[in-house]
Amino acid sequence: MSSVLTVEVVVIGAGVAGLKTAHDLLNDPKSKLSSSQVIVLEAQDRIGGRIKTDCTSSKLGYSYDLGAAWFHDTLSNEVLKEAIEDNDISLFNVEEDTYYDDKDAQLYAPEHEGPLDVVGLKLNRVNEDLEKFIELYFVESLSIPDLSLQDVSERFFIQYDRLLTEDQKFYCRRIIRHYELWYGITWDKISGKYSIMDHNGRNLLNKKGYQFLIEKLQRGIPNDRILTNHAVKKIDRTNKVNGKKVAIETTNGQSIYCNYVVVTVPQSILQLKESDAHGIQWVPPLPPNVTSALESIHFGALGKVIFEFDNVWWDPNEDRFDILADETIGIVPFEHLKSLPVPFSYPAFIINFASIHKDNNPKGSSLCIFTQSPLTDYLESHKNEAWTYFKPMLAKLARSGQKVSDPINVITSDWTQNPYVRGSYSALYTNDDPSELIIQLSGEFDGCGILDKNIRFAGEHTISDGAGCVHGAFASGKREAAWIIENIHST
């Protein structure tokens, strides 16, 4: 392929958002674009972005989604709805390839033997009340200053002290930290104001792996229209040559000229300065409304550590385990996590593959532990220390008479170590604003974003419904393809 390419549309990034954009541009009956007019540039040597189904690392024959793993908001999830309607069981069998892994979680505390009596102590009731309290606290007035999840929670325990038991206060103070395993950051950082979310339905685990969606989208895009190992280093919208409005350069020397660009790189990449490694140079620079919006939100680092065992020494009938942190340890700030923290420093959330695959279990099984930043960053770069950290915590799960065995295999995600991803997804720190970036990048608000409307954005960080999720990224790609098709028609 020549080092100069001329097309109509360049899609930057071959994750769900980018692939969905290209797919629709090439398959929507209303589109006039031929495949030669669309190109997808992908920085990495693989496509899929933050969807990464690992089918080869397991010694048990499992496949693991190291990135996105659930269908969220299943009452309004377009990706799930299409999978049901497609009814293409060779690609994805909705009945067999999914599992609602949402049986009430077993809860363990460092100072307590065996699971806590969550029902008897009414810990879920108190936690529901705490969450409602937080919601109401910030609803009171729009001008109430944000507080961290940790600080706003403490106000509840002070105010309702007389109506709660000692056990409820002791445990529920820490149970609320389960949000760390949603946002990928610790509760001293999580925005209390935006911590409690409403969901459109249950979460449905994708047992087979999200790779099916990448394959499905890829089927609508000729192979030669996706260029991997093509990291964009410059987007010049002052271009005057080749009859195109925009010139794009990649780090491997490719120049591409086009009229439309759909930028689907992660928020974490947009947040890099042009001088940073892997930063993108914008000509002219991104306007202040966009750069300021990029400063109003953070990026989390939800990670996964999977231990495979040759025997199941924990309860194979439970979907999930929550292990509370030892709150006396306190939170080790990010910059100080230079060595392995002591076990129980952070709460852990664990999904149980023995339950997920209970109808079809090999001899052993595995536990998949979710981690938050800064633990994610540490373990993703020190994989061989993961078992040392988690062994005393997982020992809580051992059934009576069962001995914890060492894993036969350790698999971890590597998102923080991947220079093209740098974490998991958008996360709201205290005082962050969840809507500003979406307003600037969704293309749906006049006078916002880049005023050259031929520069578009897609991805989980550019959309409100499904923010941070596969179906959000998917919908944002659909949105941009539709906009370009409509815009080409009308020009």
Added chain:
Amino acid sequence: MSSVLTVEVVVIGAGVAGLKTAHDLLNDPKSKLSSSQVIVLEAQDRIGGRIKTDCTSSKLGYSYDLGAAWFHDTLSNEVLKEAIEDNDISLFNVEEDTYYDDKDAQLYAPEHEGPLDVVGLKLNRVNEDLEKFIELYFVESLSIPDLSLQDVSERFFIQYDRLLTEDQKFYCRRIIRHYELWYGITWDKISGKYSIMDHNGRNLLNKKGYQFLIEKLQRGIPNDRILTNHAVKKIDRTNKVNGKKVAIETTNGQSIYCNYVVVTVPQSILQLKESDAHGIQWVPPLPPNVTSALESIHFGALGKVIFEFDNVWWDPNEDRFDILADETIGIVPFEHLKSLPVPFSYPAFIINFASIHKDNNPKGSSLCIFTQSPLTDYLESHKNEAWTYFKPMLAKLARSGQKVSDPINVITSDWTQNPYVRGSYSALYTNDDPSELIIQLSGEFDGCGILDKNIRFAGEHTISDGAGCVHGAFASGKREAAWIIENIHST
């Protein structure tokens, strides 16, 4: 007392709303009214309205609230907040006189021995999804026609058929009927559109009884300012005599002249025609906007049946039991319930006094069963048939090796039989409108209600926050007292 009275303010009804109005008129430091200027007219021979703490019927020494029994919305409940702040433990001891009776309910089905495995079958997860589905179904567009709770639920089970197990479909179709024991009407009548409610916090059972609140309010009102057995039959706002704008007549021949009236009679009484027994004659008649709003909402009949036993043959550690209906029986329409229905015709919700009083239990204990219309109407007028109906249902609760014994005492509510109450509280039938009556009666919307602004309304049916609840009635009384104090100041 003379048969002609002249005052400034007449409060009609000595329930929470009326007593709170009178209390604030006489105790608010901003009020200029002396006690001789305020009178409360109560139709019944007792005060309290739909608060009725029965301290005498029990053979076990318990007190039972036959009307309102919980603090609802406890994160924003003004009555509870005041009780905490008062800290007057001789009147009400918040720590000892309340109990969060919200441990996960044990669930029983007619065709199943012992409690259902709610956790293992994930029935609560499916029910949460169903409730969210209903919410989203009607949020889709404001113009979507209402459906009964029964009909909208069925749409969920059709749409998500492939993702649910047979057990989940079988049981969850009936679990959603628990709303019958909230609204006091059956699910074929309940408005689907307004069935799913958001609450500001847990429900806290008032163990001691709500009588404390009546006593508290009563302390601020001289005894002679409340006239019981004074049922109002006429409100004439064309009055020209005695220098007052309004003349009121009671069925026992009392005439009262005043400038302000606060009407706190139940919605069910306002809905009576002037020609009906216990109806109120309005001169001039209520305007069409008010009468039409009164036709846009119904009145439910939540009832209670309490069985006392001299031994505890059920589990004393469970707070609540839910017994599902046998759906093959179908729903017996109201007009046909001329004889006792077969057991399991309606779902039952039961609170367990053995658990509520577990630290201080007499030899036996009691179960309090909630009933919905039309069962409430039937059992409140055929109290001696209650055990025949419930015995086979309660037998589900017997612990292994324990024999169900006959009750030593049966206590029922009598709200449907009380001509001054006629049921429990506002209930939304399919196609009803929850806001119209509040708009007309709350006094907060210009051009609504009665244009003579000196005629005010209060009660659970006149307020949005706390509708149907004690704290709503309380807040509505507070609202009207504040309005009158302000209005008198400014005239």
